Amino acid sequence: MGADDRTHLIIGRAKQEWSDSDQFWNLGLTQPIFRWNEAMPEQQGLSGLFLKIPFLKNQWQATLFASYLFIPTQGPTYQLINGRLTSSNPWFASPVEVLNLSGQKANLNFDIDIPRTQDVVFKESYGFQLSTATNKKDLLFNVFYLNKPKNDLMLPFEGVLNLSTFNGDITVKPQVARHHLAGIDLGWNFTDYKTVFSWIYESEVDYQPIANTTYPILPEQHIFSLNQLIRLSRAQRLWIAYINVDRNPTTIGGVFQSSNLTAFANRNRFEEAIRIKWEGLLYRTSNQYQVQTTLAYNQSLLRDNIWLSAEVNWSVYKGLELFTHCDFFGGSEKTVVAVDFLSAYQNNDRCLVGGHYAF
DSSP states (O other): OOGGGSOEEEEEEEOOOOOHHHHHHTOOSSSOEEOSSTTSOEEOOEEEEEEEEEETTTTEEEEEEEESOOOOOBOOOOEEETTEEEOSOTTOOOOOOEEEETTEEEEEEEEEOOOOHHHHHOOOEEEEEEEEOTTOSEEEEEEEEEEEEOSSOBOOEEEEEETTTTEEEEEEOOBOOEEEEEEEEEEEEOSSEEEEEEEEEEOOOBOOOOTTOEEEEOOOEEEEEEEEEEEOSSSEEEEEEEEEEEEOOOEEEETTTTSOOGGGOOOOSOSEEEEEEEEEEEEEOTTSOEEEEEEEEEEESSSSEEEEEEEEEEEEETTEEEEEEEEEEEEOOSSOOOSSHHHHTTTOOEEEEEEEEOO
8 A cells, every 4th residue: 555545543632624514613512622712713633542544545534533531622711819700811701790680789709619630631532434535526525423522611500699798609610511423524526616515413412410500401403504615716715604503592400490591502603604704815925925814704694793804924934924813793782692602702803913933
């Protein structure tokens, strides 16, 4: 066999495109993501053993995955000071600090019951994937299954109301949950066009509720998407994509199961949305110094929310790159109900300027 036809065993953390939809929309279902910037989440990959077996003249590949190490999705850093959860990161979603009960305002004080590290990281995972080569022309096919911990920790809480001070003491108790994931990608890849239909199934999220807490009940869901790539030229690409989530609403269990709590509403980054994205090379010199630009328009089809993003990368010198990234959110809702990414950050317009150098 040639070098590209050999079976590979990878031990460690590896990025794998399990699903076209999960990868393109950064859903964070198959692989954990680093969410220091919610507008630019970074795929982190799963940790464990990956056995990759190419066959049929390297046009197909089977992947087997097994692990006993779990690293959850990581968000912005925060501090717990005097019962308040605060962060200098603008993408940190602070919890509600005042609750209206029967016309009276109750101040909420928070605490976190941090689980032991070994109770979080030592969790088993396994799965498989069968797919055509990613650069294969004509038919594209991918099927996968994963049985693993859910990348986002569950956040049940225990609440006590002090009637003398009318203050509420909230203790958040992070917990690892499990789910099954399965999906199929089917599409066609030609010289100028690439079309992919994608379906992801997530089972009901399974975990053992902690006594005397209030917790979310996450039912099964089906995610459908269509991703159309148009190669305008060798340096210009256009994506037109659609995503739709079919599921029952999240419900509440435990002590306050009859309450209407919006804290558990934000399950997916997107519920139903479209994205139009253009990526192109604006300028390149003979010395490979170039300016790369990305523009994207995102529209929620359930609410009047949009998200415009623009990014410019300038390769100034060998190993040195400067960049700027801007995000603009818009919506007509007067109150923020964080049911998805667009509604949660509709007032979070900002620009980021920076650079990096590879030694």
